[in-house]
Each structure stands twice: as structure tokens, then as C-alpha cells.
Amino acid sequence: MEAVLFFLAAIGALGGAIGVVALQNPFYSVLALIAHLFSLAVLFLMLTSAFVAAAQVVVYAGAVMVLYVFVVAYVGGGGEPVGRDLPNQRFLAILVAGILFVELSAAVLSSALLALGTHGPDVKPGFGDPAAIGRLLLEKFLLPFEASSLVLLIAAVGAIVLAGRKRETA
């Protein structure tokens, strides 16, 4: 049962990723990314991290992707610009990515992490739920938590400066 769910979610995630890369219309790419994010949320749930899964669906697939859809609607979808490819660019890209995949997998799987071949240790029922993560965020990781809020604020101000209309009376 668990294996079936894993492979369904994995196929969804991989299909979404390939859709993002292969679809010509940016609007469809965004939709494929949303499907990808939902599949990833299922995988997070299977790894007993409920809060990350919920944040993935609500914040990522909900809010960030809406931003993408707005910008695609503003800029206009349009096809991919026709460009000057290097000879065999696609083939080389896929080849290099295949090498990257093999290398990453080999590096992780041949490492000395003994628990990789297992399900991981048994965990208590509250593992990864909002209460546990919130306690970690506010106790052990308070400084990174506040720093990331500052980074978000700076990014929001930066986006307004970048995209806002210039005032005529400077």
C-alpha cells in the first residue's frame, strides 16, 4: 500500500517536473509545477512531516503560485522565444543532467549512512506536527526564524522597488 502511494506520488512529482521543463506555454508550466508541489506534499506526509506538507500546499501551491499566475497573465504567455541554440544543446543538457543524477545518487547511496536502507527509526505520534515544529522554531531556532522573517521583509521591499512605477516628480 505504502509502495503504491509512493510510486503514484513519485510519478506525479516527476511528471510535473518534466511538464515544467517541456511545456512551451509558461502558463501550463505553472500548472505543472502546482501538480508537482501537491505530489511532493504527499511525499512529505509519507515522511511524517505534516507541517511541512501543509505549508507546502498552503504557502507554496496556494500563494506563491498565484503570484506566478498573475505575472504570467500580466506579461502574457506567448511561446518560447526562438533562439540560437548551441549545436546539440538539448542532447548535451540531458546528457549532463543524467551524469549529475548518477553522480548524486552514487554519492548518497555509497555513503556510510547506515539508516538509508531502512524506514528510519520509529517515531512518536507527534513527530513533525505543527506543535513540535513550532516549539523547535521558537526555542532552538529562534534566531534563524527571525532572520528569515527579515529576509522576507527585505524581499518584499525589494520587489516593490524593482517593479513599482517610478514617480514623475523625483
Add this chain to the structure above:
Amino acid sequence: MNIEWYIVLSSLLFATGAVGIVIRRSPMVILLCLELMLNAGNLALVAFSREVGNQQGQVFALVVMVIAACEVVVGLGLIVAIFRRKLSLDVDDLSRLRG
């Protein structure tokens, strides 16, 4: 499912995102492919957190999500600014900063 399946899936997703960044030329799609790579990293972080049996990796994944949101906001702001100036949205044409 064993943890290694999740790790292999994560490296596969990362490689897919890398292909997208290399072969696409619309800056918006390149941002989407960056998201793919960040999410692959997230999956690996959560999988390792499950493997060790403590929740700190999930906090890292949340921080990565925050950084990804910032990157999206700034990147989309740049795209809107480029569009306003009527420059073409093609990474090959936007190469004035090239060394």
C-alpha cells in the same frame, strides 16, 4: 518505503530542474525550474530528517521554503521591470552584464 528511494527521487528531480535551466530561455520558466531544484533539496532534507529521526531537518526545509519565496518575489519583480521597459524576455538578449 526505504529512505534511499526518496533520495534517488530527489536527485532525479534536481537533475530535471537542471535540464530546464539549461535548455529554456524564458526567464519565467527558468525561475520555475529553480523552484524544482529547491524543492528537490527540500525533499532530501525531509527524507534525511526522517532517517535520523529528529525534526530539525524539517525546520531547514521550512527555511528553504522562505528563501524560495523571496527568490520568487525578487525574480518576478525583475521580470515585471524588464517587461515594463519593453525589453525582450529572452535570457540570450539580456546579456549586457556578461563578463
